[in-house]
Amino acid sequence: MxxxxxxxxxxxxxxxxxxxxxxxxxxxxxxxxxxxxxxxxxxxxxxxxxxxxxxxxxxxxxxxxxxxxxxxxxxxxxxxxxxxxxxxxxxxxxxxxxxxxxxxxxxxMENRQIIIVAANSAIRGKADLAGKVVGVQDGSSSVDALEKEMDTTRTFRDLKKYPDNVAALLDLKAGRLDAVVVDEIVGRYYTGKKTGEYTILGDHFGTEEYxxxxxxxxxxxxxxxxxxxxxxxxxxxxxxxxxxxxxxxxxx
Structure with a gap:
């Protein structure tokens, strides 16, 4: 027992x-x-x-x-x-x-899809992205935002997808990209640490929520x-x- x-x-x-x-x-x-x-x-x-x-x-x-x-x-x-x-x-x-x-x-939280270019870039808005190479994180909402504005996206010379935003921004700095489309929160955090290297345009690709x-x-x-x-x-x-x-x- x-x-x-x-x-x-x-x-x-x-x-x-x-x-x-x-x-x-x-x-x-x-x-x-x-x-x-x-x-x-x-x-x-x-x-x-x-x-x-x-x-x-x-x-x-x-x-x-x-x-x-x-x-x-x-x-x-x-x-x-x-x-x-x-x-x-x-x-x-x-x-x-x-x-x-x-x-x-x-x-x-709310967020926007912003456009980042090099500080010395002549790009001033979406229209100036025609014929340019634009970078974006693969699988991100930035891709979805660009797909909603195909009239603009179709004018790009190329849309390059990266495993992460940091890699895209490094290619932008190196001159291999003309612009990067990225979440505003992430973009401002990263570029804020690189004063004088990047410019955030007034145009963006829409507002979203997290x-x-x-x-x-x-x-x-x-x-x-x-x-x-x-x-x-x-x-x-x-x-x-x-x-x-x-x-x-x-x-x-």
Missing amino acids: KKLLAAALLLVCVLLAGCGGAEPKKMVVGLDDNFPPMGFRDDKNNITGFDVDMAREAARRLGREAEFKPIDWSSKEAELNSKRVDVLWNGLTITEKRRQNIAFTAPY GVGLHKDDQELLTKLQKVLADMKQDGTSAQISQKWFGADIIK
Whole structure:
């Protein structure tokens, strides 16, 4: 009888993931780790950024541990739908096309698709991009924005796609590109550190909103995460994180 009781207790402990209590469930966050200031690696190779801080705090409130998984951003929907990641949280633009495969939280930030050129460039607006080579991050919302304005895009001599925005901006600096179309938040963060090297044009390719992306069938997590985001906005936590990275509260 004692042996049976001991076996039963052992089984209960196993089912509870240990008598001391189960470890917090992880929330695996898929991100592009070269997307400053939303998600990137610091000089010690640690993943950091605005969205990283937001996700870490949200996971804590959900009783989970945030695990950040760098992915090929152009394959983000495959990563999500195969459930290799739980959420996509890295300046993910909400679009109707993406809604077909991704469940989104309410938007938490607004963004524009800006045009960056070299400081000494003669390009002054969209019309001047005719016959020019334009760079963009592959799989990004910048591509979607350009596809919405094909009358302009068709005038480009070439549209070159890069694995990340940093590589595109480096080619712009080297003269291999005439312009780069990029998320405003990312573009201003990067070019702000390179005073005198780049110019941001007044023209842009539209306004968009950022949201967190989840599996279409993960409605329970979506509901809980949406409440946590609302709570973070209400109690000022989101504003504090925004002030840290942008010097202002730009939460929507």
